[in-house]
Amino acid sequence: MTTRRKVTCAVLAVGLIAFGIWAANRISGLSEDTQATNPLFRWEYLFTRERTPEELWQNTREHLELTVWSVLIGIVLSAVLSALVLRFRWLRAAIFTFAGVLYTIPSIALFAILSTYNSNFTAAIIALTSYTLLILTRNFVAGIDAVPQAALDAADGLGMSRVQRLAKVEIPLAMPVILTGIRVATVTVVGLVGISAVIQLGGLATYIFDGYNRNYPTLMVLGTVATIILAVALDLVIRGVEWVATPWAHRRVAR
Amino acid sequence: MSALLAQTGDPTNFWQWMTDSSERTVTGDIPSQVWTTLWHSVLAFAIAAAIAIPLAAVLAHFRRAEVLSTWLVNIGRLIPTVTIVAVFVLISLRNGYGFEPWPIVIALVLLAIPPLYANTYTAVRDASPEAVGAARAMGLTELEILRQVELPLATPLILAASRVAITQVVATEALAALFGGTGLGQYITFGIANRDIYEVQAGAILVAGLAITVDLVFWFVTRFLVPKPLRPAPSSHRAMKASRPTRSIAIPTPSLGGNP
Numbered sequence: 096m097t098t099r100r101k102v103t104c105a106v107l108a109v110g111l112i113a114f115g116i117w118a119a120n121r122i123s124g125l126s127e128d129t130q131a132t133n134p135l136f137r138w139e140y141l142f143t144r145e146r147t148p149e150e151l152w153q154n155t156r157e158h159l160e161l162t163v164w165s166v167l168i169g170i171v172l173s174a175v176l177s178a179l180v181l182r183f184r185w186l187r188a189a190i191f192t193f194a195g196v197l198y199t200i201p202s203i204a205l206f207a208i209l210s211t212y213n214s215n216f217t218a219a220i221i222a223l224t225s226y227t228l229l230i231l232t233r234n235f236v237a238g239i240d241a242v243p244q245a246a247l248d249a250a251d252g253l254g255m256s257r258v259q260r261l262a263k264v265e266i267p268l269a270m271p272v273i274l275t276g277i278r279v280a281t282v283t284v285v286g287l288v289g290i291s292a293v294i295q296l297g298g299l300a301t302y303i304f305d306g307y308n309r310n311y312p313t314l315m316v317l318g319t320v321a322t323i324i325l326a327v328a329l330d331l332v333i334r335g336v337e338w339v340a341t342p343w344a345h346r347r348v349a350r
Numbered sequence: 351m352s353a354l355l356a357q358t359g360d361p362t363n364f365w366q367w368m369t370d371s372s373e374r375t376v377t378g379d380i381p382s383q384v385w386t387t388l389w390h391s392v393l394a395f396a397i398a399a400a401i402a403i404p405l406a407a408v409l410a411h412f413r414r415a416e417v418l419s420t421w422l423v424n425i426g427r428l429i430p431t432v433t434i435v436a437v438f439v440l441i442s443l444r445n446g447y448g449f450e451p452w453p454i455v456i457a458l459v460l461l462a463i464p465p466l467y468a469n470t471y472t473a474v475r476d477a478s479p480e481a482v483g484a485a486r487a488m489g490l491t492e493l494e495i496l497r498q499v500e501l502p503l504a505t506p507l508i509l510a511a512s513r514v515a516i517t518q519v520v521a522t523e524a525l526a527a528l529f530g531g532t533g534l535g536q537y538i539t540f541g542i543a544n545r546d547i548y549e550v551q552a553g554a555i556l557v558a559g560l561a562i563t564v565d566l567v568f569w570f571v572t573r574f575l576v577p578k579p580l581r582p583a584p585s586s587h588r589a590m591k592a593s594r595p596t597r598s599i600a601i602p603t604p605s606l607g608g609n610p
Contacts, residue, residue, distance in 0.1 A: 100417075104417065104421070196562065199517055199521070199561055199562055199565050200521075200561065200562070201520075201558060201561050202521070203524045203528075203535060203557065204524065204538065204553070204554035204555070204558040204561075207538045207541070207542065207553065208554035208555070210550075211550055211551055282427050285430075286429070286430045286431065289430040289431070289433070290431070292432075293538075294542070300430065300432055303430075303433055303436050304432075304528070306436075307436050307440065307529060315440065318433070319429070319433040319437075323428050323429065326428050327428065
């Protein structure tokens, strides 16, 4: 995609979002009266004496903490699982089915049932980690599988051991796919952390629930926009890592 | 919370909760709640499929709007599910349409569209160019090519995507209960509110069980909907190997932010 097209798309998207907010504002009130007393969004309502920017920062930190921990644990577990899949091919179906079933379980159910046995934080981490497993394992395995045979033969020809080959040839060549998996998993988890507000864990989605319960739409907009910004920021960070980690592939990583 | 939950009085157990309706705080029996959840999900899925699949198929046949599917998936992943449900319920309430079913169904439709659209687009675009060329050479019109060649070739991926989508829709329907809707999620939210540990567990198991059941049923049905020549041959090792590329394609990326 050329830069010009990217700019066009971005401008279009911003315009679309602005139009959406404006339209929602127009159609969301019963009458001009409701519009005047309780609009969907108003800057003055964003922060009050008890709801300070510090609280927003605190919630963002909690959100980030949950996301980072669960993705890190997910990466470790998925690395083990993919190693098993790559070493023992017959485990492939079993492991992917297992991860698929975990992925199918609704997050709200998982949070609820785990929180009756564990502390809330542990419950959330277990649940969120279990959702990253499918995405991560599939990308790890696909990445390593896609390493060209010629590269493997060359590595063998140089006299590399199994471990050396994995560390110096297979993992670097699979890096783009692996990092794409990590990126998708992270963005997914940022969205899912929102549901963990059900078990009173904080995070940015508290704003959404609070705003809904108190009929205070500005708070809901704040929670949503903050979550999206956090997700986009993490996405960009991982793209940056991808760019740095694969200096030879800047052309191919367009994904 | 577990400490709080443990404090509650009457030590009933999970099975007692399931069988004895006097223990429950939610009105309405389990089958009717299952039914509510199911019809919300199926309606939403049907609407989403009716919008997304034809649109994607036509656009993919004429190779238009290639960026749209990537954008849809990315945006679907970025916007938290909770937000979509909450915003629609709020707008509906402010306009006097009540808690359900429309706000929830519309939210679910929006959630189901990205995976359906993106996967249909990919499937139709990647339909074997030789087959399409042969059909064109035989004098089929463009719409006939789409309907008789490309769509049948695309069925495995479209059905796999549908399975992902409907499972996510069923799973997400439980969130509706957080915003005043009905359905199985009510057991979880009411259980948390009343600190009734067995209600929470039962609700969670019911929601998860329904999602997994729908997934399995759809998987089973899918096997009969795929055109015969495209079904993976079950028997010999060689056939398995030959069908592997198709199978790895047929498992679509469950996009849309793992929103279950």
